[in-house]
Amino acid sequence: MVRMIMFLICTVFAVQGAVAQESNPRFVRVQVDASFFDSGLFTYLKPRFTLKTQIRLERVLDGETDLIIVSGADTGIAFAQRDNTVWSVVATSHSGAQKFADWLTGQVGQTTITSFVPQTGSPFGVPTIDAAPVIDVVFQGDAARGYAAAKQKCARCHVVDNNRMNAIGSTPSFFVLRTFEDWALRMSGFYTLNPHPAFTIVEDVTDPFDPTRPSPIVPIIVTLDDIENIATYMQTLTPADLGAEIQHQ
Ligand code: HEC
Incomplete structure (x- = not known):
């Protein structure tokens, strides 16, 4: 019985949470490329971004997503590179997601990325491959x-x-x-x-x-x-x- 009640409470919270998150500009659901996540960089960036902006990031594995970090330079804006791998960010119109994408590709985010000392492997740099320049001029036409x-x-x-x-x-x-x-x-x-x-x-x-x-x-x-x-x-x-x-x- 207690378990049943706990289950119900949890379910209600989970559902409320999901609904509240949907329209919450201070909560961003992020899908993170596994190798990027495993490097520890995402975990390093998260609190630093949140501290500045009061916007919380949560890693999700699938389902509703506000922002995606992918490997490769074909989609989105490249923002980090390690050895020969480049990662790019794709944000939906969610305002918190947009802020995180701007931060990642901007001065502060880029400095934060290069300051990260991974437990294993090479440090991260800003993308240097020609195919993925960091865009700093953004056109907002149609x-x-x-x-x-x-x-x-x-x-x-x-x-x-x-x-x-x-x-x-x-x-x-x-x-x-x-x-x-x-x-x-x-x-x-x-x-x-x-x-x-x-x-x-x-x-x-x-x-x-x-x-x-x-x-x-x-x-x-x-x-x-x-x-x-x-x-x-x-x-x-x-x-x-x-x-x-x-x-x-
Ligand atoms: C009649 C042919 C022609 C048309 C039409 C044309 N272009 Fe070009 N464009 C060229 C050529 C040829 C070059 C290469 C010039 C060079 O390398 O010296 C060029 C180069 C460019 C460049 C690079 C210029 C530089 O010096 O770096 C841009 C940007 C550009 N075009 C934009 C446009 C846009 C936008 C349009 C349409 C609104 C357009 N062009 C229509 C022929 C054309």
Whole structure:
């Protein structure tokens, strides 16, 4: 009987807990890649993050999750590396999860990661592989619209989807552009970078073409919103794996 009552109490608490957690911005359910967890780094990061933010992290193995730490650089934002393994963070829109992702990829989190002394194995560093730059410029446009705009306005020359290298000749694909450390800068000002000034009109920004040098092709017309959206789309792309043969320009 006592056991039965205990069971009931526990069940009620568990259910209440689950419901409360659902909408609790101060409680983040995290799925952690097993090798990352086994290193002890997650356990080291947890209290340090919570101390700063009052947001609690709890490891879950499956089910409802607010944030995932995965191995590899193909998904999310790479934030830690050990030997040849990179880990990335993927956050849902949960505000606490977003804060943890920002922390992990920001100055404080990165310093905390490198200060960790594992019991066994190499220390962790910030990701150094080219394919996974830490993103510090975050575009907040509409990626779906950006994709549509890129297909309409850039795809004539650039490959903008399906992670292939090139569309025409030497024109870099969006996946190659995305590998540049300063991709965000180049993207924001692409219309000032050759060859684009000759054929690109940015509404309310660029001057009219010199009448003696008309656009060689039907002009590409974009708004600043289009550019923000295209950059937001590019931000979601997995950078091309350049291997050794193509160097950064
Ligand atoms: C008519 C062909 C053409 C179109 C259309 C075009 N581009 Fe390009 N773009 C190029 C070429 C060619 C390069 C490579 C220039 C180089 O390497 O010197 C380039 C390079 C770039 C670069 C890198 C520039 C640099 O110097 O690092 C960015 C960013 C870029 N394009 C963005 C865009 C976006 C965004 C659009 C669509 C709104 C677009 N481009 C449309 C031909 C085009």
